[in-house]
Amino acid sequence: MVKVAIAGGSGQVAREVIDALIATKKHEITILSRTEATSKTFPPAGTKWQAVDYSDIPSLTAALQGTHTVLSFIQLLSDPEQTAQKNLVDAAVGAGVKRFAPSEYGSKGTVDMPWWHGKEIVRGYLRAINEEEDVLEYTLFQPGLFLDYTAFPHKTSKYLDPLQTVWDFKNRRAIIVEGYEEAVMTLTTVADLAAIVALAVGYEGRWPTNGGIRGNRVTVSQIVEIGGRVRGAPFAVEKVRLDDLEAGELKTSWNLEAVHHAVAQEDAAALLKMVSIGVLTSCTKGAWDVSDELSSLFPDYQSTSIEDFHRGLWEGKRS
Structure with a gap:
């Protein structure tokens, strides 16, 4: 103790x-x-x-x-x-x-x-x-990124509030950087x-x-493929260019709407755009490819897989 x-x-x-x-x-x-x-x-x-x-x-x-x-x-x-x-x-x-x-x-x-x-x-x-x-x-x-956030708008833990991501399982859609479909995300x-x-x-x-702590190491294209399987229909994918993102432009038909509780409402729109761009560009640069250096110390612990997580969540749900 x-x-x-x-x-x-x-x-x-x-x-x-x-x-x-x-x-x-x-x-x-x-x-x-x-x-x-x-x-x-x-x-x-x-x-x-x-x-x-x-x-x-x-x-x-x-x-x-x-x-x-x-x-x-x-x-x-x-x-x-x-x-x-x-x-x-x-x-x-x-x-x-x-x-x-x-x-x-x-x-x-x-x-x-x-x-x-x-x-x-x-x-x-x-x-x-x-x-x-x-x-x-x-x-x-x-x-890495909390897998729970990809369940938006559903709350999947006792305390963590739902937040949106660029992988929208509810509406079967995603935003991906063109040419970086194999960029890696860690989801836990x-x-x-x-x-x-x-x-x-x-x-x-x-x-x-x-x-x-590596719960799931997946590419962004694998996230979309898993989403299509568990939601019963392919995701609508919008691809954006890295140079546009780095210029501060998010050329998509949709963006995040739910902001963290610590953010003032008047700052929400700008921050949500910044978060979308930041997550997308940082993913192409390896920021989310987390090691398993700590979690490997506990080989008997089995983390929740992204597919099992979403199958359990969406089974029987339409939205």
Whole structure:
């Protein structure tokens, strides 16, 4: 059993992971938050809640005393310079924390995805503090894109809200970059991510820095083929040119409509266009071809296949 601190623990992905950790019945879990607990249902039974000030490194250090592992889920968009996470790293080092996982939970690369620029800041900070000597073991939990998002508008997990992707299973359509039909995507359910994170927390060996979690490694053309099989009709595919995308142009008849809850409504349209373009172009550059370096440590764990996931979801449904 180890003591685990969860930073940003009220977020959707964090809550999926917290439930998986609680289910192991092995760890002492403390949820760190900028606010006091206000809900009768959160924090869940079996956890502790601690209000912290991420701008106060000494108090953060005190809060982390005796902690073995820190998992960060701090929202990147709310802190462009990533001051909170950098302070959390400093506090973890000061408190003698053994393991740290920054707020990742997506692609391995961030090229053409400015909304994830904060990940590069924190990655660089972690590399720098370990440059002369190994002071903090860390891993980057990277499951690729959550497979659950391709189920839009259906909610397939307890906490993760549905979000649209350029592979629209509901309406049997997809957007693909012309000439990059074999570009690779990694798709992993949030439940599989949470399970692997829980296994990693209990893992007694050293964490690999590259925390790749490969639920499914598929090409974009395979996603479309699978979609046609499980939905009973071929997808309508719109192909876009890479040079148009890189010029900021999305020449399609449709685009995403559902925006993340952390985004202001007045910023939604611009961000949705940016996300579509960013995911499409970054995919052509290998950003979503996640390794299985972490998940391969647990060969007995069987991740959910994309085809099984969608067959179970859409069977008997028309929309």
